[in-house]
Amino acid sequence: MQFVSTRGQAAPVGLSAALSAGLAADGGLYLPAHWPQFEAAAFADETRLPAIAQQLLAPLFAGDALAAALPEICAQALDIEAPLRVLPTANSWMLELFHGPTAAFKDFAARFLAACLLRIAPASERRALHILVATSGDTGAAVGAAFAGQPGVRVWILYPDGRVSPRQAHQLGAFGDTVTALRVQGNFDDCQALVKRALNDDALTRRLRLSSANSISLGRLLPQMSYYAQAGLAHWRTHQRLLGFIVPTGNLGNALAALLARRMGLPIGAIVLASNANATLSDYFAGADYTPRAGIATLANAMDVGAPSNFERLRALYGSDAELRAELRAERVDDDQIRHAIRHSHARHGVVVCPHTACAMVALERLREAGDGRDYAVVATAHPAKFDSVLAPLIDAVPAPPAALAALLQQPSHSEPLANDYAAFSARINACPL
Numbered sequence: 001m002q003f004v005s006t007r008g009q010a011a012p013v014g015l016s017a018a019l020s021a022g023l024a025a026d027g028g029l030y031l032p033a034h035w036p037q038f039e040a041a042a043f044a045d046e047t048r049l050p051a052i053a054q055q056l057l058a059p060l061f062a063g064d065a066l067a068a069a070l071p072e073i074c075a076q077a078l079d080i081e082a083p084l085r086v087l088p089t090a091n092s093w094m095l096e097l098f099h100g101p102t103a104a105f106k107d108f109a110a111r112f113l114a115a116c117l118l119r120i121a122p123a124s125e126r127r128a129l130h131i132l133v134a135t136s137g138d139t140g141a142a143v144g145a146a147f148a149g150q151p152g153v154r155v156w157i158l159y160p161d162g163r164v165s166p167r168q169a170h171q172l173g174a175f176g177d178t179v180t181a182l183r184v185q186g187n188f189d190d191c192q193a194l195v196k197r198a199l200n201d202d203a204l205t206r207r208l209r210l211s212s213a214n215s216i217s218l219g220r221l222l223p224q225m226s227y228y229a230q231a232g233l234a235h236w237r238t239h240q241r242l243l244g245f246i247v248p249t250g251n252l253g254n255a256l257a258a259l260l261a262r263r264m265g266l267p268i269g270a271i272v273l274a275s276n277a278n279a280t281l282s283d284y285f286a287g288a289d290y291t292p293r294a295g296i297a298t299l300a301n302a303m304d305v306g307a308p309s310n311f312e313r314l315r316a317l318y319g320s321d322a323e324l325r326a327e328l329r330a331e332r333v334d335d336d337q338i339r340h341a342i343r344h345s346h347a348r349h350g351v352v353v354c355p356h357t358a359c360a361m362v363a364l365e366r367l368r369e370a371g372d373g374r375d376y377a378v379v380a381t382a383h384p385a386k387f388d389s390v391l392a393p394l395i396d397a398v399p400a401p402p403a404a405l406a407a408l409l410q411q412p413s414h415s416e417p418l419a420n421d422y423a424a425f426s427a428r429i430n431a432c433p434l
């Protein structure tokens with residue numbers, strides 16, 4: 001498979017090149033040149049995530065040096081449970097994506113990307129690989145966990161100081177020597193801008209081998225299709241109906257993966273974006289011009305994004321705004337509604353949700369009120385224990401952290417302050433040995 005830029009001004013490249021590059025040469029984002037088509041029956045009775053991912057991704061890996069390693073990559077990286085649980089209201093489910101090592105859905109993608117990048121380096125390459133990652137809370141931890149302790153790899157995590165939950169902050173600084181956490185005096189978009197500038201800095205990239213692990217990375221987008229395929233197939237086999245998904249959304253990586261899986265023929269119904277108070281997407285889907293803006297801080301901090309980086313991909317998939325608006329809807333949920341949903345989900349349904357998942361619960365309620373009785377799964381993107389500081393004042397039943405998260409929280413944690421200043425950032429990475 002060849003991969004083409006959303007801007008159409010760069011030559012198509014193979015998978016390994018697209019995975020390593022991050023951005024295309026024209027500044028665009030990579031998408032497959034065409035969409036392989038599957039029918040549900042092609043997966044027979046397969047229910048295991050690594051096996052489904054392997055089959056789904058095989059045509060995208062075809063012709064690349066990584067193709068032979070795909071089974072091993074899926075087996076290693078995607079060995080994470082993604083249970084689909086029934087919710088106590090009619091035709092409603094929850095897809096739990098928080099059973100990986102850092103208790104958020106980012107683990108699937110970060111582990112897959114790591115498994116790919118670690119296999120791409122040419123044997124002659126002796127320099128360390130520097131992975132740059134801007135995070136609004138969860139990506140940094142997932143990437144840190146995926147690469148920690150790998151010989152020849154350094155990870156730089158940039159996160160907005162004071163805008164991640166205390167447990168997220170602890171986690172980001174707890175991976176040890178090969179993973180440096182930089183707390184930036186700015187917001188998530190500032191962190192993302194610093195990373196983007198470093199990747200485009202010729203002087204720096206001549207000296208250091210750089211790669212990124214942000215949500216624009218093709219290597220994160222592709223594996224995320226697999227849990228939608230798994231859940232959609234399971235639902236289809238049992239009910240012969242399409243399962244829709246309500247996806248807590250920030251940079252649009254997770255929701256885009258659902259859309260792409262549907263485009264490849266998987267049995268997936270309506271896709272609904274649930275945003276926090278950041279209104280860029282809800283305004284656009286309500287008919288306004290697309291207007292990226294500064295991110296504002298909310299209780300669902302991993303979605304504090306004012307300029308969703310995958311919007312460019314979304315737009316490239318459709319001929320016009322009208323066509324795109326017909327495919328998706330977006331619900332904006334403010335902090336008071338998040339608090340209400342956390343309390344209400346617990347009291348009424350006995351389900352404890354993180355603040356991001358709470359946005360999707362609110363969106364589900366709005367759909368039901370509007371008379372939409374179709375089958376939906378709320379996508380649970382993080383374990384509620386990661387956000388105990390938000391939940392504790394609202395409910396008296398905050399669950400204990402899962403074992404892997406608990407182990408990280410026991411480790412000492414260290415982060416370095418960084419001004420929101422590119423010169424300071426490049427000097428810091430440059431000071432690192434090759």
Ligand SMILES: *Cc1c(COP(=O)(O)O)cnc(C)c1O
Nearest residue numbers: 138250251252253254302381382
């Ligand atoms: C990253 C994240 C999101 C948003 O996902 P995108 O792919 O950026 O849209 C939602 N919830 C949680 C818990 C996250 O960590």
